[in-house]
Every structure is written in C-alpha cells, then in structure tokens.
Amino acid sequence: MNIDVMVPIVGALLLVWAIFFQRRRMSVMEDTPTSKVRSVAMGFAELKGKAVPIGPLTSPVSNQPCVYYFYLVESEYTDGKGRRHRRIVRQGGSRAPFYLDDGTGRIMVFPHGAQMNVTNRTESLDGELIVTEYCILAGDPLYVAGTVGKARDFAAPDMDAREHYRLELKRIKEALADAERDQAQWAGPQAKAEAVERMSAQARGIEAKLAELETAPSETPGEALSVGKGEEEGDFLISTESEEEMTSKMETESGIALIAGAAMVLYGMWALMK
Numbered sequence: 001m002n003i004d005v006m007v008p009i010v011g012a013l014l015l016v017w018a019i020f021f022q023r024r025r026m027s028v029m030e031d032t033p034t035s036k037v038r039s040v041a042m043g044f045a046e047l048k049g050k051a052v053p054i055g056p057l058t059s060p061v062s063n064q065p066c067v068y069y070f071y072l073v074e075s076e077y078t079d080g081k082g083r084r085h086r087r088i089v090r091q092g093g094s095r096a097p098f099y100l101d102d103g104t105g106r107i108m109v110f111p112h113g114a115q116m117n118v119t120n121r122t123e124s125l126d127g128e129l130i131v132t133e134y135c136i137l138a139g140d141p142l143y144v145a146g147t148v149g150k151a152r153d154f155a156a157p158d159m160d161a162r163e164h165y166r167l168e169l170k171r172i173k174e175a176l177a178d179a180e181r182d183q184a185q186w187a188g189p190q191a192k193a194e195a196v197e198r199m200s201a202q203a204r205g206i207e208a209k210l211a212e213l214e215t216a217p218s219e220t221p222g223e224a225l226s227v228g229k230g231e232e233e234g235d236f237l238i239s240t241e242s243e244e245e246m247t248s249k250m251e252t253e254s255g256i257a258l259i260a261g262a263a264m265v266l267y268g269m270w271a272l273m274k
Contacts, residue, residue: 032145037105040225044235045148047227048243049102051140056209057096060168060202061133062122067098068111068136068238070118073129089129092171097155100142100227109144109238110154113229117239117246126198127191136240143239143246147230154228169206172199 032046040047051067059069070093074086099106118134125131136142176199179192229236239246 037100037102037107039104040107040148042148042225044146044230045227046143046145046243047100047102047107048141048143049100051136051138051142052099052101052106053138054098054108055096057094057098058205058209059133059135060172061124061131062135063202063205064135064137066094066135066137067140068096068116068118069094069133070116071131071133073126073131075129086130090171090175092167097151097226098136100144107148108151108224108226109142109146110151110226110228111238112154114146114236114238117237117241119240127195136238140240141242143241143243144227144237146227146236146238148225148227149230151224151226154226165206165210169203169210172203172206175199176203 032044034048035041035045037047037049053065053067057066057069058064059066059071061069061071070091072091073089075089076084076086078084093111095110095112097108097110100109116134118136120135120137120140121132122135123130123132176196179196179199
C-alpha cells in the first residue's frame with residue numbers, strides 16, 4: 001500500500017487509541033466517588049487533599065523542599081531535514097512516600113508507578129543539556145485515584161528517604177565522572193567547571209542529609225492504610241490539578257484528536273483515489 005495512505009491510517013488508529021484511553025480515564029474519574037481519609041475503605045478509591053511531607057526531601061535541580069520530584073535530562077540534535085529534536089540522556093524521580101491530608105486525617109501515598117500530572121515545572125541548562133524538573137511541594141493540592149491497602153503492600157527498600165538520597169548521591173557521582181570523560185558535551189572549560197561545581201555542591205548537600213538521616217529513627221511501614229498502585233487495578237493517578245481541570249483538559253484533547261483523526265482518514269481516502 002502507498003505510504004501516503006498508510007501514514008494517515010496509522011496516525012488515525014493511534015489517535016483513536018488515545019481518545020479511548022482519555023475517555024476511559026475520564027470514566028474512572030467520574031464513576032469513582034470521592035472518599036474521606038477517615039472513612040476510606042480498602043480497594044480502589046479517589047481522594048482529594050493537600051500534600052504533606054513525611055521526611056526531608058529536596059529536588060536535585062531547583063533545590064526545593066518537596067514531597068515528590070521527577071526530572072528529565074535531554075540533549076538537542078538536528079535531523080537530516082533541519083528539524084530540532086530532543087533525546088533523553090537520563091531521567092529519575094523520587095520514590096519516597098508522602099501524606100495526603102484532607103482535613104479528616106492523613107493517608108500515606110506511595111508514588112511509584114503512578115501516572116503523574118504535576119504543574120510545578122522548572123527548566124534549566126546544564127552546559128549543553130536541558131534539564132526539566134517537576135515537583136510536588138508541601139501544601140500543593142492533590143487528587144489521587146489509586147488502590148487503598150496496607151502500607152507494607154506498597155513499601156519497598158528503595159522507597160525510604162535514606163535509600164533515595166543514596167541513589168541520588170550515586171547518580172551525581174556518575175554524572176561527575178561523565179563530565180570528565182565526555183568533554184564534547186561542554187561549550188567550553190568555564191561551562192564544564194560551573195556544572196562540576198554545581199553537581200559537587202549537590203553531592204555535599206546530599207551527604208549532609210544522609211548523615212542527618214542516619215541518626216534519625218527508622219519508620220517501618222506496616223498496617224496503616226495507604227494508597228499506591230494495586231496489582232490488579234491498572235489505574236493510579238496523582239495530580240496537582242483538580243478533577244474538574246483535568247476533565248476539561250481531557251475533553252479538549254479528545255475533541256482535537258477526533259478532528260485530527262477525521263482529517264487523516266479523509267486525506268488517506270483522497271490519496272487512495274488519486
């Protein structure tokens with residue numbers, strides 16, 4: 001089949017899948033009533049409240065005290081047609097739990113495996129690399145739809161604060177080693193020196209946090225009710241936007257995808273009849 005026909009057909013099928021996914025998520029949100037922390041039952045639930053930290057956590061890029069972060073480090077390149085693209089060099093995020101407080105009580109949230117919709121975003125340059133970071137700050141509004149169960153069901157060794165900082169320290173030391181090995185990524189000696197000093201400062205800060213945590217008592221998750229990704233339920237969403245804001249955005253995106261899909265089908269039919 002002619003590529004002029006195949007491309008729009010494949011594109012239309014992908015858009016249909018995207019619309020189905022959006023509609024399914026909207027249906028889950030609309031069909032699940034909001035529970036209160038003090039009376040929530042085990043199983044799939046929807047909760048709304050504010051983010052509250054359990055222990056100290058600092059984002060590695062913007063150095064903000066937060067309850068959760070995710071970052072992307074990307075490089076830019078130009079393809080054969082002169083178009084600019086980004087390639088992911090590395091990425092990472094915190095896995096430590098935090099609390100959702102809705103005024104009736106607090107429940108621990110384990111973010112690993114969640115679909116994250118976080119609006120607090122910062123972007124910066126690290127030499128020739130583009131670093132984008134998303135953070136949930138203490139006090140941010142939270143919408144969480146996930147599985148309520150015992151904390152021990154969601155906890156893992158790498159989710160506590162100590163292990164988080166150990167992993168971050170390892171990542172920064174690897175980045176420092178890469179800075180020495182790969183000289184081509186830097187615009188010049190000054191850019192490299194500034195990046196090395198910035199990463200070294202981050203490493204020193206993390207080492208200080210680790211020393212502080214090593215003397216603090218351990219908190220072992222146990223029987224307390226918590227929210228996380230269930231083994232059977234595939235849905236797990238954490239958002240700093242409200243349910244109404246997300247639903248409105250999904251409606252708009254679905255409408256645009258529907259129009260684009262119809263246009264692709266019409267173009268494919270036109271190309272087939274040529």
